[in-house]
Amino acid sequence: xxxxxxxxxxxxxxxxxAFVTFVTAGDPDQKTAQDLLNGLPAAGADIIELGMPFxxxxxxxxxxxxxxxxxxxxGASMDRTLELVAAFRKDGHETPIVLMGYFxxxxxxxxxxxxxxxxxxxxxxxxxxxxxPEEDEELxxxxxxxxxxxxxxxxxxxxxxRLETIVNGASGFIYYVAVAGVTGGKSATADDIGAAxxxxxxxxxLPVAVGFGIxxxxxxxxxAHVADGAVVGSAIVSMIENGLDAIGKPEAGLxxxxxxxxxxxxxxxxxxxx
Amino acid sequence: MAVNSFTTxxxxxxxxxxxGGRYVSExxxxxxxxxxxxxxxxxxxxxxxxxxDELNRVFIGRPNPLYHAERLSDHLGGAKIxxxxxxxxxxxxxxxxxxxxxxxLAKRMGKTRVIAETGAGQHGVATATVAAxxxxxxxxxxxxxxxxxxxxxxxRMKLLGAEVQPVTSGSATLKDAMNEALRDWVTNVDDxxxxxxxxxxPHPYPMMVRDFQSIIxxxxxxxxxxxxxxxxDTLVACVGGGSxxxxxxxxxxxxxxxxxxxxxxxxxxVGTDQHAASIAGGKPGVLxxxxxxxxxxxxxxxxxxxxxxxxLDYPGIGPEHVWLHEQERVSYVSATDDEALEAFQTCCRLxxxxxxxxxxxxxxxxxxxxxDLPKDHIIVMNMSGRGxxxxxxxxxxxxxxx
Numbered sequence: 001x002x003x004x005x006x007x008x009x010x011x012x013x014x015x016x017x018a019f020v021t022f023v024t025a026g027d028p029d030q031k032t033a034q035d036l037l038n039g040l041p042a043a044g045a046d047i048i049e050l051g052m053p054f055x056x057x058x059x060x061x062x063x064x065x066x067x068x069x070x071x072x073x074x075g076a077s078m079d080r081t082l083e084l085v086a087a088f089r090k091d092g093h094e095t096p097i098v099l100m101g102y103f104x105x106x107x108x109x110x111x112x113x114x115x116x117x118x119x120x121x122x123x124x125x126x127x128x129x130x131x132x133p134e135e136d137e138e139l140x141x142x143x144x145x146x147x148x149x150x151x152x153x154x155x156x157x158x159x160x161x162r163l164e165t166i167v168n169g170a171s172g173f174i175y176y177v178a179v180a181g182v183t184g185g186k187s188a189t190a191d192d193i194g195a196a197x198x199x200x201x202x203x204x205x206l207p208v209a210v211g212f213g214i215x216x217x218x219x220x221x222x223x224a225h226v227a228d229g230a231v232v233g234s235a236i237v238s239m240i241e242n243g244l245d246a247i248g249k250p251e252a253g254l255x256x257x258x259x260x261x262x263x264x265x266x267x268x269x270x271x272x273x274x
Numbered sequence: 275m276a277v278n279s280f281t282t283x284x285x286x287x288x289x290x291x292x293x294g295g296r297y298v299s300e301x302x303x304x305x306x307x308x309x310x311x312x313x314x315x316x317x318x319x320x321x322x323x324x325x326x327d328e329l330n331r332v333f334i335g336r337p338n339p340l341y342h343a344e345r346l347s348d349h350l351g352g353a354k355i356x357x358x359x360x361x362x363x364x365x366x367x368x369x370x371x372x373x374x375x376x377x378x379l380a381k382r383m384g385k386t387r388v389i390a391e392t393g394a395g396q397h398g399v400a401t402a403t404v405a406a407x408x409x410x411x412x413x414x415x416x417x418x419x420x421x422x423x424x425x426x427x428x429x430r431m432k433l434l435g436a437e438v439q440p441v442t443s444g445s446a447t448l449k450d451a452m453n454e455a456l457r458d459w460v461t462n463v464d465d466x467x468x469x470x471x472x473x474x475x476p477h478p479y480p481m482m483v484r485d486f487q488s489i490i491x492x493x494x495x496x497x498x499x500x501x502x503x504x505x506x507d508t509l510v511a512c513v514g515g516g517s518x519x520x521x522x523x524x525x526x527x528x529x530x531x532x533x534x535x536x537x538x539x540x541x542x543x544v545g546t547d548q549h550a551a552s553i554a555g556g557k558p559g560v561l562x563x564x565x566x567x568x569x570x571x572x573x574x575x576x577x578x579x580x581x582x583x584x585x586l587d588y589p590g591i592g593p594e595h596v597w598l599h600e601q602e603r604v605s606y607v608s609a610t611d612d613e614a615l616e617a618f619q620t621c622c623r624l625x626x627x628x629x630x631x632x633x634x635x636x637x638x639x640x641x642x643x644x645x646d647l648p649k650d651h652i653i654v655m656n657m658s659g660r661g662x663x664x665x666x667x668x669x670x671x672x673x674x675x676x
Contacts, residue, residue, distance in 0.1 A: 055444065055576045056561060058453040059299040059460065065443060077573045103297060103560045108574025130297045130560065134287060155301040157463055162304055180301050181461040 003096040003124045004149060004172045007046055008207040008228060017224035019044055019269035020209055021262055022100065022233030024051035024067035025084050026076030028240055028250055033071070035255045037088050041095045043259040044266020047209075049127065049231065052081050052101030059102075059129045061184035063234035066241055070248065078109045082121040089122035098125035098151060098172075103139070111139055115146040125149040125172045133165050140169060149173075154200050154208075156180050156188075167204040173229065174200055176210045184234030187213035194226035217268030224272035232265050280527035280603050283594060288477020288564075291600065293593035296476040298563045301460050306563075309467075310478040312383050317485070322378065329374050330489065333407065338362045340497035340654070345624040353647035355640060356506070357627070357657040358494050358522060365400050367630065367659030368490060368518045373400035373469055375486035377408055380467035387411040387466045391455040393420055393448035393514070394585030394632065395427025396659055397471030402436035404469075412436040415454040417447040420584045427663050445578040448588045452562050472515025473592035476563030480592050487521025494654055495525055502652060508533045508643075511656040512635040513606070514550065514586035516595045518658035527603060536595065537639045539581035540608035550579035552591040553599050553606040566593040582611035582671060583631035585659070609638035615671055617641055618661060630659030631667065 001009075011018050021040055026033050040048050053068040053076045060068070085097055099118065106114050106128065118126075126143055128136070133152060140150040149172030154163060157180055167174065176196055178188040197208045209229030214220050216235070223230040239261060243254040283290040288310075298306055316322040330336040338359040347355045360368040373390075380388055388410050392398030398414040405412035414431055418440045421428050431438050444450035459468045473480045473487070498506050509526060511519035513536040523534045541549035549555060556567035561576060569577045569589035579589040598604040609617070617637035621629045629637060636655050644653065661668075669676050 054574075056449060056453050058456040058562070061457070062443075069444075072575060104568070104570070104576070105574035107558075107560055108570060108572065129299050130563075132296065132298065132300055132303050134303075135295055135297055153300040155299075157301050157304045159304065166300070177299075177301060180463050182457045185461065 002147060002149065003094060004047070007096050008173065011046065016270055017227060017272060018046040018209060018229035019220065019266045020047040020049060020211070020229050020231040021045040021236060022049040022051060022231060024053060024064065024071050024237060025081035026053060026071035026074060027067045027237070028070045028244055028248060029074040030080055030084070032250050032255060034084055034087055036258060037084055038091050038093065039255060039259045040262060041093050043262040044270065045095060045262060047096045047098065047229065049098045049100045049233065050081065050085065052078065052099050052105055054102040054105055057102060059182060061182040061234060063184040063238045063241065067237045078105050078114070082117050085121040085123055096124040097122065098127055099123055100127040101129070103128050103131045106139065111142055115142045115148060118148060119146040123148055125151050127151045127153070127175060129153070133169065144171065151175050153177055156196065163200060163203045167206070170204065170206060173207040173209050174204060175231070176200060176208050176227070178210050178212045181212065183212060185213060187215065187219060190222040190226055193223055197227045217264045220265050221268035221272045224269040230269050236262060277601060280598065280601065281524065283597065284477060284481055288481070290594045290597035293565050293596045294477055294480055295565050296563065297560050297565065298476045299460055301463065305463050306476050309379070313379055313478050313482050316379055316382055322382065326375060326378060334364045334370050334374065335362065336489065337493045340494055340501065343625050346621065349624055350641065350644040352649065353644040353651040353653045354649060355644060356498070356652065356654045358490060358654055359657055360490060360518065361627070361630065361633070361657045361660035365396070365403050366662070367396040367400070368487060368521060368656070369397040369400035369471060370403065371489055371521065372483045372486040372517060373397070373404045376467070376469040376482070377404035377410065380410065380469070381408055383467065385410070385465055385467040387462065388469050389413045389415065389455050389458050389466055390469045390471060391415045391448065391451035392471060393451070393587055394583065394630070395420070395424040395431065395663060396585060398436070398438070399427050399430050399434070401469045402431040402434035405436060406434045413439055413458065415439050415441050415451040415458070417445070417451050418442045419446040420448065423667055424584055424663060425666070447579070448584070449576065456562070472517040473520050473594060474515045474562060474564055474566065474590060480564065480594055483517055484520045484524055484594065487517050488524045490518065490521035490656065491523060491525035494522060498652070498654065505529055505532050506652040506654045508535060508651065508653045510535045510537065510636045510640055510653060512537050512586060512632050512658065513591060513595060514539065514588050514632065515590070516592040518656050520592065520594060522654070522656045523604060534604040535639060536604055536606050537635045538606060538608040539583055539586035539635055540610040541580040541582070543610055544608055547577070548580040550581040550586050550588060551608045552589060553596070554608055556589070561590055564593045566590050567596050582614060582667060583635065585630070585632040586635065607639055609635040613638035615668065618668060627657065628661040629657060630661045631664045633658045634661070
């Protein structure tokens with residue numbers, strides 16, 4: 001059984017939802033990113049999405065866009081993203097890691113080489129936001145062959161016909177994008193999210209995690225009531241932006257402060273019994 | 275693989291060979307597929323086509339002339355050079371051709387708002403113009419750097435009632451404006467139509483923009499047959515994203531004796547890191563909804579393009595161009611900033627036409643090849659836009675204070 005599968009099964013047995021965090025690889029620098037990543041499991045993250053920085057993140061809002069630019073300015077690359085994951089595993093963590101980003105850096109790295117190296121580093125899944133089902137076969141099949149799930153996205157614009165296309169070939173979980181928009185924008189109501197999750201579940205047995213617009217422990221808790229996972233990204237990433245000094249160096253105690261916020265979010269999610 | 279025809283693409287998923295496609299976020303997929311469906315229906319609807327024809331005639335001023343550039347031809351002493359006068363269109367460039375077509379589609383789909391990205395401002399002006407004509411709300415995304423170097427067009431868009439949204443992310447030029455337009459579109463899927471300004475983006479845009487621009491080549495074909503009784507020997511056009519080039523070339527692609535040359539912007543030289551020549555200096559990648567050649571580093575990060583011409587300052591090119599390049603049907607060459615500036619001035623003095631800096635790249639290549647060609651060799655160049663918008667940039671480059 002894959003790490004993603006066993007995580008969701010264990011949580012289901014406990015009657016609670018997964019708390020999914022997003023951080024950008026190499027933001028604001030490799031060492032801080034590593035410290036943050038390694039601290040996330042103890043702070044309560046059940047699954048970690050690790051952003052692969054890209055110059056042109058056209059599906060992301062300003063918070064994650066700036067995080068990618070900061071990471072690239074400090075020397076982030078696909079090699080270094082995979083190094084973060086490998087070091088995280090070497091540190092003894094079993095928390096599933098899903099790499100999230102855009103197709104071009106993967107394509108440039110070489111798909112076969114990428115899935116081989118990602119598996120070796122300990123990557124569990126991929127979310128590639130500009131690779132819809134119609135175009136994802138060239139990555140999905142090699143990734144699956146290396147035990148890596150390609151996570152499909154469903155959105156408020158997905159009707160029942162579209163949902164069939166989305167779930168056909170999906171594995172790991174379904175990521176429900178709760179609002180039509182970019183990351184870090186508006187929030188959907190828990191009622192709307194609940195209805196959408198129910199509709200998706202009519203098409204698949206895969207767990208459904210929900211992201212976009214979840215910023216507070218209260219919102220995370222509300223989503224955790226109606227879904228199998230709640231994803232928080234921009235709100236965490238914004239704390240990095242706000243915790244840098246004039247020359248872009250992280251202030252003392254920044255990692256601890258962020259992990260404290262992550263812990264508060266996790267407590268919200270974990271308090272939500274289903 | 276040899277092909278029987280160069281005009282059968284794209285396939286039903288929008289691919290030209292391995293290029294093109296539909297690489298957008300899931301939220302946009304239903305909308306983009308619907309644009310394709312509506313487009314295909316519209317193009318079979320006689321009333322849609324009749325309205326398009328009528329607007330081409332009375333609003334854009336088509337057909338525009340095919341003009342013998344006599345003094346330039348004499349000056350170069352070789353080939354006989356014609357200009358297809360797209361710069362005489364309403365709004366001063368070819369961009370209005372696809373803006374009209376797309377706004378009619380937006381209206382047909384019941385959209386109340388249009389958005390666009392723009393580099394030189396020509397596509398933004400064209401979009402603002404058609405939005406005003408049809409009473410649609412309009413937001414144009416434009417890089418802050420481009421706003422600075424294209425002030426007259428910014429003001430024109432505002433006069434036309436459009437909101438011009440400055441984009442400061444990334445290199446603050448055309449590619450960043452396109453990112454921002456995509457972000458807006460995904461946020462406003464219900465009421466907004468994205469009028470893309472070139473033969474790029476997710477399927478059906480490369481095909482749709484090409485089809486609307488092909489009127490350039492269709493008119494040219496008819497006009498040259500009337501004037502010369504035969505087809506031209508060589509077609510020349512500048513290429514950034516590639517809409518004016520494909521518009522001119524497309525109706526000639528299966529006339530294999532007609533050579534087609536597309537001129538990329540070489541900036542400070544394709545050997546430097548300051549150019550916008552995706553065919554010469556790029557490699558396959560995925561950006562802005564399609565697979566195509568992109569300027570990028572070894573890690574797949576998009577690098578900044580450079581050209582004196584804001585309209586060519588983009589690190590990619592339309593996917594059909596890449597296919598035509600790999601099929602060796604169209605030749606891709608380049609011209610530097612300096613060569614374009616020289617051609618710009620030559621055209622002003624010899625023909626009384628101020629060409630856009632974009633079109634000046636095509637002209638720069640003609641200055642290189644025409645002298646060595648025989649007098650009966652006919653070249654048609656796409657004068658894709660007028661250069662009034664560029665006089666500040668040119669003055670600056672020549673060290674003249676206005």
